[in-house]
Amino acid sequence: MDAQRSTPDDGLRFHLPSPPARPGDRPDFSYLPIPPAGAVPRPDPAVAAADIPDYAYSLVRVLDDDGRAVGDWAPSVGAEELRAGLRAMVLTRAYDARMLTAHRQGKTSFYMQCTGEEAFAVGHALALRPGDMFFPTYRQQGWLIARGWPLVSMMCQVLSNERDPLHGRQMPIMYSAKDVDFFTISGNLATQYVQAVGWAVASSIRGDTRIASGVVGEGATAEADFHHALTFAATYRAPVILNVVNNQWAISTFQSIASGEHTTFAARAIGYGLPALRVDANDYLAVVAATRWAAERARANHGATVIEWVTYRVAAHSTSDDPSRYRPADESAAWPLGDPIDRLKRHLIAIGEWSEQQHGELVEQARDEVRRAAKEAEQYGSLLDERTSPARSIFDDVFEELPPHLVEQRRWMEGLR
Numbered sequence: 001m002d003a004q005r006s007t008p009d010d011g012l013r014f015h016l017p018s019p020p021a022r023p024g025d026r027p028d029f030s031y032l033p034i035p036p037a038g039a040v041p042r043p044d045p046a047v048a049a050a051d052i053p054d055y056a057y058s059l060v061r062v063l064d065d066d067g068r069a070v071g072d073w074a075p076s077v078g079a080e081e082l083r084a085g086l087r088a089m090v091l092t093r094a095y096d097a098r099m100l101t102a103h104r105q106g107k108t109s110f111y112m113q114c115t116g117e118e119a120f121a122v123g124h125a126l127a128l129r130p131g132d133m134f135f136p137t138y139r140q141q142g143w144l145i146a147r148g149w150p151l152v153s154m155m156c157q158v159l160s161n162e163r164d165p166l167h168g169r170q171m172p173i174m175y176s177a178k179d180v181d182f183f184t185i186s187g188n189l190a191t192q193y194v195q196a197v198g199w200a201v202a203s204s205i206r207g208d209t210r211i212a213s214g215v216v217g218e219g220a221t222a223e224a225d226f227h228h229a230l231t232f233a234a235t236y237r238a239p240v241i242l243n244v245v246n247n248q249w250a251i252s253t254f255q256s257i258a259s260g261e262h263t264t265f266a267a268r269a270i271g272y273g274l275p276a277l278r279v280d281a282n283d284y285l286a287v288v289a290a291t292r293w294a295a296e297r298a299r300a301n302h303g304a305t306v307i308e309w310v311t312y313r314v315a316a317h318s319t320s321d322d323p324s325r326y327r328p329a330d331e332s333a334a335w336p337l338g339d340p341i342d343r344l345k346r347h348l349i350a351i352g353e354w355s356e357q358q359h360g361e362l363v364e365q366a367r368d369e370v371r372r373a374a375k376e377a378e379q380y381g382s383l384l385d386e387r388t389s390p391a392r393s394i395f396d397d398v399f400e401e402l403p404p405h406l407v408e409q410r411r412w413m414e415g416l417r
């Protein structure tokens with residue numbers, strides 16, 4: 001309104017986008033138009049980017065309000081595979097709950113949950129092939145769980161204990177799991193995005209069949225590496241999927257501050273000549289379908305796809321954050337795309353492949369599995385008993401071979417003991 005009334009002589013005004021609702025306000029998601037499931041047609045994966053610009057402003061959705069899979073994006077996925085996805089999401093949520101408790105008990109220094117965002121990591125992990133390389137952020141623990149990486153190893157990393165696969169050198173949750181195609185997490189936002197493109201280019205130079213997939217949050221799209229990645233992906237037609245997980249918040253910063261106020265994050269792709277999809281990320285079937293589409297495109301040498309995954313960060317940003325300070329307490333309950341676990345559960349029930357009772361049992365089993373893994377992991381130490389990797393190991397792996405000055409420093413350190 002004010003902007004429209006302004007005349008050139010009024011003087012300039014600084015514009016600062018603000019979230020639609022603050023603590024105490026009613027949650028307001030009217031900024032997010034939601035087309036019905038099945039409304040968006042599925043283009044051929046060989047389509048030219050210039051022919052599908054409207055996909056950057058729409059929303060691919062498969063599961064309707066009754067849990068039915070509708071429209072031509074509905075992927076063919078067997079019931080057993082769907083149950084595997086559901087199981088991995090439920091296990092991820094149980095794992096998060098347990099590690100949050102471990103933090104509250106002082107067993108670890110830090111933790112980050114992915115509550116509400118489980119479908120992206122799990123669906124992506126199961127829709128890509130073993131050998132495709134995933135360049136995650138810190139919020140895709142669901143990939144590790146879906147790919148069967150041991151819960152005990154994940155926990156030992158979070159507890160920084162004697163069996164921590166990274167020897168206590170990384171902050172909790174910055175996993176690295178080469179054997180399940182999960183690239184080492186870095187604390188520096190968006191760096192993995194360019195690395196994913198480079199990995200994909202290398203795969204194409206070698207004439208391989210493996211593709212890469214990189215992830216940033218919508219906040220991290222403001223980093224320069226995001227733009228470098230899109231430029232190089234477009235130039236070399238890299239076989240890479242460039243994912244933006246838009247969970248509406250970057251810590252206390254609403255997505256409009258990362259320039260989501262007048263456009264979408266998917267629309268960033270258009271200026272680079274890359275195709276974009278915008279997808280309901282709380283819809284497990286849409287996650288699988290869009291991942292398959294982009295993977296097929298990449299494998300057939302049509303190049304990169306940018307996918308904005310629309311979701312909501314239900315939990316706090318991390319254990320160092322208190323979201324009640326900057327957003328309404330009931331905002332996640334008002335999120336219009338629902339809960340990804342609940343939606344897949346309802347789908348499986350609707351097609352006669354699941355029941356409330358089976359679901360209850362699954363939740364219980366997941367809790368048990370996590371409890372057992374935690375008991376085992378804690379035997380190898382936690383912050384409470386300071387049983388960590390030996391101090392001398394801090395010098396290992398700085399370089400491939402220990403150079404003389406580090407040999408010297410290690411000797412000096414050991415002399416102190």
Ligand SMILES: Cc1ncc(C[n+]2csc(CCOP(=O)(O)OP(=O)(O)O)c2C)c(N)n1
Nearest residue numbers: 139187188189217218219220247249250251
């Ligand atoms: C280069 C860099 N700048 C700032 C930070 C601090 N930081 C950590 S997480 C975060 C917010 C990221 O938000 P988003 O990309 O939306 O991902 P989300 O946490 O919502 O999954 C920030 C600013 C960082 N880790 N690295």
